[in-house]
Amino acid sequence: xxxxxxxxxxxxxxxxxxxxxxxxxxxxxxxxxxxxxxxxxxxxxxxxxxxxxxxxxxxxxxxxxxxxxxxxxxxxxxxxxxxxxxxxxxxxxxxxxxxxxxxxxxxxxxxxxxxxxxxxxxxxxxxxxxxxxxxxxxxxxxxxxxxxxxxxxxxxxxxxxxxxxxxxxxxxxxxxxxxxxxxxxxxxxxxxxxxxxxxxxxxxxxxxxxxxxxxxxxxxxxxxxxxxxxxxxxxxxxxxxxxxxxxxxxxxxxxxxxxxxxxxxxxxxxxxxxxxxxxxxxxxxxxxxxxxxxxxxxxxxxxxxxxxxxxxxxxxxxxxxxxxxxxxxxxxxxxxxxxxxxxxxxxxxxxx
Amino acid sequence: xxxxxxxxxxxxxxxxxxxxxxxxxxxxxxxxxxxxxxxxxxxxxxxxxxxxxxxxxxxxxxxxxxxxxxxxxxxxxxxxxxxxxxxxxxxxxxxxxxxxxxxxxxxxxxxxxxxxxxxxxxxxxxxxxxxxxxxxxxxxxxxxxxxxxxxxxxxxxxxxxxxxxxxxxxxxxxxxxxxxxxxxxxxxxxxxxxxxxxxxxxxxxxxxxxxxxxxxxxxxxxxxxxxxxxxxxxxxxxxxxxxxxxxxxxxxxxxxxxxxxxxxxxxxxxxxxxxxxxxxxxxxxxxxxxxxxxxxxxxxxxxxxxxxxxxxxxxxxxxxxxxxxxxxxxxxxxxxxxxxxxxxxxxxxxxx
Numbered sequence: 235x236x237x238x239x240x241x242x243x244x245x246x247x248x249x250x251x252x253x254x255x256x257x258x259x260x261x262x263x264x265x266x267x268x269x270x271x272x273x274x275x276x277x278x279x280x281x282x283x284x285x286x287x288x289x290x291x292x293x294x295x296x297x298x299x300x301x302x303x304x305x306x307x308x309x310x311x312x313x314x315x316x317x318x319x320x321x322x323x324x325x326x327x328x329x330x331x332x333x334x335x336x337x338x339x340x341x342x343x344x345x346x347x348x349x350x351x352x353x354x355x356x357x358x359x360x361x362x363x364x365x366x367x368x369x370x371x372x373x374x375x376x377x378x379x380x381x382x383x384x385x386x387x388x389x390x391x392x393x394x395x396x397x398x399x400x401x402x403x404x405x406x407x408x409x410x411x412x413x414x415x416x417x418x419x420x421x422x423x424x425x426x427x428x429x430x431x432x433x434x435x436x437x438x439x440x441x442x443x444x445x446x447x448x449x450x451x452x453x454x455x456x457x458x459x460x461x462x463x464x465x466x467x468x469x470x471x472x473x474x475x476x477x478x479x480x481x482x483x484x485x486x487x488x489x490x491x492x493x494x495x496x497x498x499x500x501x502x503x504x505x506x507x508x509x510x511x512x513x514x515x516x517x518x519x520x521x522x523x524x525x526x527x528x529x530x531x532x533x534x535x536x537x538x539x540x541x542x543x544x545x546x547x548x549x550x551x552x553x554x555x556x557x558x559x560x561x562x563x564x565x566x567x568x569x570x571x572x573x574x575x576x577x578x579x580x581x582x583x584x585x586x
Numbered sequence: 587x588x589x590x591x592x593x594x595x596x597x598x599x600x601x602x603x604x605x606x607x608x609x610x611x612x613x614x615x616x617x618x619x620x621x622x623x624x625x626x627x628x629x630x631x632x633x634x635x636x637x638x639x640x641x642x643x644x645x646x647x648x649x650x651x652x653x654x655x656x657x658x659x660x661x662x663x664x665x666x667x668x669x670x671x672x673x674x675x676x677x678x679x680x681x682x683x684x685x686x687x688x689x690x691x692x693x694x695x696x697x698x699x700x701x702x703x704x705x706x707x708x709x710x711x712x713x714x715x716x717x718x719x720x721x722x723x724x725x726x727x728x729x730x731x732x733x734x735x736x737x738x739x740x741x742x743x744x745x746x747x748x749x750x751x752x753x754x755x756x757x758x759x760x761x762x763x764x765x766x767x768x769x770x771x772x773x774x775x776x777x778x779x780x781x782x783x784x785x786x787x788x789x790x791x792x793x794x795x796x797x798x799x800x801x802x803x804x805x806x807x808x809x810x811x812x813x814x815x816x817x818x819x820x821x822x823x824x825x826x827x828x829x830x831x832x833x834x835x836x837x838x839x840x841x842x843x844x845x846x847x848x849x850x851x852x853x854x855x856x857x858x859x860x861x862x863x864x865x866x867x868x869x870x871x872x873x874x875x876x877x878x879x880x881x882x883x884x885x886x887x888x889x890x891x892x893x894x895x896x897x898x899x900x901x902x903x904x905x906x907x908x909x910x911x912x913x914x915x916x917x918x919x920x921x922x923x924x925x926x927x928x929x930x931x932x933x934x935x936x937x938x
Contacts, residue, residue: 382887386738386830388780388819406758413869421863428740428821428828428868430881430895435860439841439883439893448886463887465830465895467740469780469821476780478738478817480832489791508787511773516780517765529782531791534800535734535815541791543782543817 236264237565238298240323242314243305244268244279244288247396248328251554252303253281255523259558262565269295271310296321301564303557304328319355326560328359328553333450340453343559344501345372350563357560360454361446362552363387363466363475366525366544368454369502369551370479373495374540375455379484381538383462385447388469388476389432390516391424393548398424402470429468441466474516475548479541486538489530496527501551506530514545522547523555588616589917590650592675594666595657596620596631596640599748600680603906604655605633607875611910614917621647623662648673653916655909656680671707678912680711680905685802692805695911696853697724702915709912712806713798714904715739715818715827718877718896720806721854721903722831725847726892727807731836733890737799737816740828741784742868743776745900746820750776754822781820793818826868827900831893838890841882848879853903858882866897874899875907 239256243249249270256263266281269291278285289295291310296302296318304311304327311329318325332338339349340358342365350357360368367385374380391402405414405425414425422429432443440448447464451457489506496502505512506528514526526545533539546552591608595601601622608615618633621643630637641647643662648654648670656663656679663681670677684690691701692710694717702709712720719737726732743754753769757777760767766777774781784795792800799816803809841858848854857866858880866878878897885891898904 384736384832384887386817388740388821403762407762410755410759422867423869426823426869428823428826428897430828430830430865430867431860431863438886439860439881440886441860445886461887463832463885463891463893465738465832465881465893467828467830467895469740469823471778471780471822474780476782476819478782478819480736480815480817508783508791508793511783513782515774515782517774517778529791529817533815534790534792534797535736535813539815541815541817543819545780 236262238265238267238300239263239561240267240269240296240299240302241305242269242291242302243310245270246305247392247399247549248553249305250279251549252305252558253279255550255554255558257282259562261558261562265299267295267299293317296323299323301326301561303561305554315356324564325356326359326557326564327356328557330361330446332356333358333360333453340450341560342368342454342556343563344369344499345454346456347563350560351567353564353567357564359553359557359560360450361443362393362548363389363443363477364447364450364454365552365556366475366546367447367477367479368451369499369525370496370527370542370544371451371481372455373499374481374483374487374492375457377491377495378487380457380460381482381484383451383460384480385462385464386478387447387464387466388516389466390471390474390548391468392473393432393475394468399472402472406470424468425470427470430465432466432468471516473547473549474520474545475552476514476516476519476543476545478543480533481540482536483538483540487540489532489540492530492540492542501525502527504528514543516545519545520547521550523550525551588614589652590617590619591615591913592619592621592648592651592654593657594621594643594654595662597622598657599744599751599901600905601657602631603901604657604910605631607902607906607910609634611914613910613914617651619647619651645669648675651675653678653913655913657905667708676916677708678711678909679708680909682713682798684708685710685712685805692802693912694720694806694908695915696721696851697806698808699915702912703919705916705919709916711905711909711912712802713795714745714900715741715795715829716799716802716806717904717908718827718898719799719829719831720803721851721877722848722879722894722896723803723833724807725851726833726835726839726844727809729843729847730839732809732812733834733836734813735803735815736832737814738830739799739816739818740821740868741818742823742826742900743820744825745784745827751824754824758822776820777822779822782817784818784820823868825899825901826872826897827904828866828868828871828895828897830895832885833892834888835890835892839892841884841892844882844892844894853877854879856880866895868897871897872899873902875902877903
């Protein structure tokens with residue numbers, strides 16, 4: 235089978251990583267169409283040795299395609315997802331535009347990939363930090379039940395996109411021998427700084443990034459009332475998100491049991507021998523497709539508590555790799571890829 | 587009154603910061619003696635416009651002094667504290683050598699400065715992260731009681747000393763256009779990395795730095811059984827520690843009440859208007875003597891939970907400033923500074 239695949243947002247950090255991951259995983263793509271906004275600087279991108287033109291996104295571009303990977307911002311996804319669906323194209327969207335729509339599955343294939351079995355026409359790819367957190371919590375939830383989860387993230391600047399990454403580089407170079415220069419958008423410098431602000435703030439005092447961890451972990455794990463809280467923090471690293479996770483389970487769990495559960499879970503690699511210098515770090519996770527977990531220990535503050543530390547590449551498993559895995563799973567569904575067709579009139583929000 | 591003061595470890599990051607803080611706060615120091623190990627590179631350090639010689643530490647150096655600030659490693663503190671005490675010198679020790687000795691007060695002046703009223707001959711200065719955490723928790727504990735605390739730290743490389751800071755600079759410069767170079771001591775690069783490893787690891791899987799937060803917060807707050815846990819993480823910033831604190835109180839507390847409690851506490855500055863870009867960051871705290879707190883919000887995971895984020899300069903309030911404040915408090919004790927004299931025979935551990 236050879237699939238006709240669109241990548242919308244092909245010139246961004248996540249879009250380019252999707253192309254690399256599609257190559258590496260040898261996904262059977264026949265016709266590849268690269269789309270971007272009109273401001274895209276690149277005219278062609280190489281894929282499997284061929285220079286593929288990057289075209290401005292337009293309705294005609296979707297005709298006859300099977301699948302579209304969206305690596306664009308929310309407004310772009312909101313505008314073009316209905317167009318794609320009307321053209322019978324299944325959309326895997328890495329933006330947050332549809333993640334909280336009950337009709338749209340939010341998928342980490344190793345956790346809830348079964349949701350792909352009924353050929354949903356639109357699948358949402360979760361938040362970059364949440365994917366690793368949900369992956370690591372899922373086997374604990376299944377084995378012992380979750381009572382409460384407290385997360386603190388350490389997120390790389392690439393999670394904010396290419397311009398932010400350029401700001402980090404500019405700040406690092408300008409801050410080698412003095413204070414880092416002011417950021418062009420007026421925010422606090424990324425370089426040599428720790429900033430508890432990712433995405434905009436909500437009325438409850440949480441940042442939207444923090445609420446994404448809350449909302450999306452609940453949805454992915456199928457635990458809509460899970461007690462979970464998060465603090466989302468930007469740190470001056472380029473690629474790779476890490477998180478400290480404190481979890482209270484419904485029963486006590488020895489760290490050895492947790493490590494065994496994780497080791498038996500696809501997509502997770504246990505890196506946990508601190509005294510030998512083995513634990514997850516940003517640099518250890520960068521460039522990899524798996525989620526690293528370690529520092530597992532019995533919580534000294536609670537008899538049923540467990541602490542751990544996770545790391546993953548936010549552009550790969552946190553975005554591109556997870557989206558490509560969703561594509562792979564859709565392609566593997568018996569009966570092949572359903573042509574979703576336009577949603578029935580009046581059922582736009584519940585057409586699954 | 588003009589005091590004879592010793593700084594042991596005067597050439598290190600904390601020792602030099604102590605000298606700057608003593609100048610800034612106009613502490614009435616008459617005779618100042620600077621001591622260091624034999625490897626100290628500097629021969630003189632300027633203090634109030636005079637070049638003071640740095641001498642190798644020796645027993646004779648303590649004779650006739652009133653007070654000694656120790657800014658040295660544990661073995662050095664363990665060796666010279668008894669010598670200082672035998673010479674009648676009151677010691678304020680920034681190492682962790684004596685912090686867990688029941689007879690030695692562990693002091694954050696704004697929290698438990700009353701312990702200085704009985705002229706202890708040896709006072710321990712707490713861990714750099716813990717000072718800010720305890721300062722922010724103290725008014726909450728007094729007003730509402732603490733049920734459980736979960737901390738995640740974001741600690742600067744200066745907390746590991748001058749050589750580590752040089753490693754960060756080397757890693758940043760070597761990593762501008764490629765992967766950062768390996769660290770000379772074999773550890774993971776500080777540059778562009780997040781590392782959940784500070785100090786050595788304990789048998790329970792926690793790092794010693796994490797257990798310092800646990801042990802020292804309990805001791806400073808006078809809550810020996812407080813349920814508290816921590817994850818201590820090194821991030822690639824130069825100066826300034828931050829921490830995400832999740833606390834369950836004995837009763838629900840509105841963030842406005844928490845902010846009012848903090849605003850009424852000396853040494854704490856509330857920086858908390860996230861939508862206007864006001865929240866604690868590393869760079870905002872660096873160079874300041876106060877503890878910044880913000881991001882206060884009701885915990886979405888617990889009805890009595892409160893989240894906040896703190897930042898402080900780990901060389902100043904986290905070390906030098908707090909130690910100098912202890913000196914100031916000792917000097918202010920009615921009756922003047924007690925000459926502690928040698929501890930009575932057989933009562934070495936309980937001579938207070």
